Amino acid sequence: ARLVVLVSGSGTNLQALLDAIAADPDYGATIVAVGADRDGIAGLDRAERAGLPTFVVKVKDYDSRAAWDLALAEAVAAHAPDLVISAGFMKILGTEFLARYAGRTVNTHPALLPSFPGTHGVRDALAYGAKVTGCTVHFVDDGVDTGPVIAQGVVEVRPDDTEEALHERIKEVERRLLVDVVGRLSRDGYRIEGRKVLIPA
Numbered sequence: 503a504r505l506v507v508l509v510s511g512s513g514t515n516l517q518a519l520l521d522a523i524a525a526d527p528d529y530g531a532t533i534v535a536v537g538a539d540r541d542g543i544a545g546l547d548r549a550e551r552a553g554l555p556t557f558v559v560k561v562k563d564y565d566s567r568a569a570w571d572l573a574l575a576e577a578v579a580a581h582a583p584d585l586v587i588s589a590g591f592m593k594i595l596g597t598e599f600l601a602r603y604a605g606r607t608v609n610t611h612p613a614l615l616p617s618f619p620g621t622h623g624v625r626d627a628l629a630y631g632a633k634v635t636g637c638t639v640h641f642v643d644d645g646v647d648t649g650p651v652i653a654q655g656v657v658e659v660r661p662d663d664t665e666e667a668l669h670e671r672i673k674e675v676e677r678r679l680l681v682d683v684v685g686r687l688s689r690d691g692y693r694i695e696g697r698k699v700l701i702p703a
């Protein structure tokens with residue numbers, strides 16, 4: 503499968519995919535481009551070090567959010583992906599984008615959805631006093647972190663946890679979960695039936 507990965511930050515999920523692809527000739531996917539909503543981020547450096555094409559589509563360069571959404575969809579479409587992986591991408595993908603890529607866009611979220619959706623899932627779980635949290639890999643739909651769940655991983659919350667410490671522990675699980683899911687979707691194919699994601703064993 504051809505993957506376009508969207509990032510907004512450090513890109514360690516992207517790096518995990520790059521490493522898995524480099525390590526396993528039978529992984530079943532290749533990253534054909536990396537896109538971002540901002541420049542000057544480590545995620546783009548990682549892509550350039552891997553020799554991958556990159557693109558940056560900034561909201562402020564467009565006179566509406568819808569125009570940005572369309573521009574992002576076109577920038578992605580230029581690389582003809584089979585799957586779009588939103589790995590730490592911090593913008594909501596809108597109608598224009600989903601018109602083309604719904605059902606083919608996977609997101610990873612650092613909480614156990616439906617708990618703690620949105621931009622501060624780790625902070626919210628910690629503040630709530632959750633005893634366990636974790637990460638969710640799901641297909642993107644037109645809500646915020648509401649699409650069909652593909653896989654989840656559980657991480658214990660420790661009494662002395664800070665947001666950063668907890669997020670780092672979550673990211674260790676998240677990277678493995680994302681690599682496993684993307685490989686299975688790419689190799690085995692899948693079907694989405696309502697809220698169920700069916701991947702042949």
Ligand code: GRF
Pocket residue numbers: 509510511512513514515516545589590591610611612673676
């Ligand atoms: C990940 O935990 C992702 O779920 C969240 O932000 C983090 C991004 O990490 N949205 P990275 O950019 O992949 O290192």
